Amino acid sequence: MGVLRFSYGTMGSGKSTLALQIHHNLSTRGLRGLLCTHLDREGAQVSSRLGVAASAVDVGPKLDLFALAAQQVEHHGTLHYLVCDEAQFYAPEQADQLARIVDELGADVHALGLLTDFRGRLFPATARLLEVADERCELQVEARCWCGSRATHNARLVDGVQVYDGETVVIGDVEALGDATPAAVSYELLCRRHWIVGETGRLDDATERALSAT
Structure with missing residues (x-):
């Protein structure tokens, strides 16, 4: 049975770096998966400010993630995982599609994103992910405000x-x-x-x- 895990943090908390690490670790073990993102600063790839990057599926607002995952299963016989960076920019219904991938296809989904926008409000997709995720994890890399306090x-x-x-x-x-x-x-x-x-x-x-x- 798969798990939908939503990992969140502020900018600079290492979300994209973690997404790349998860994808690398799983793929090098021979597991089949997809790396996804939306509105990454470098386009259709996941890029870290540490200088590492990897090609990724660009999750536009009309992309049906469940259909994409089901197609992978049909073509390759299995799908073990999805790693979804910049998940705050997804549509709320795409968060539901990720949950369906877990429940119906048995794949693990690692979604990573910001918790709140510049107004201090939850992104719509973030709110939905918090509602449907099996696990909710705050990233432990603490970014800092200019005053030295923890940035929130x-x-x-x-x-x-x-x-x-x-x-x-x-x-x-x-x-x-x-x-x-x-x-x-x-x-x-x-x-x-x-x-x-x-x-x-x-x-x-x-x-x-x-x-x-x-």
């Missing part, structure tokens, strides 16, 4: 200023929502206290100019 929130910055409203998914340099002026979008890990007050630990323009002049 993912903050979105637009031109260096933290924002609390906008589209749930914004990746890379994009135009500011509702504004034609290009805006630099980035993310920073913060503790709850600094996330609430919007203190990112980054120098403002005036301070940077003063320091650069010294």
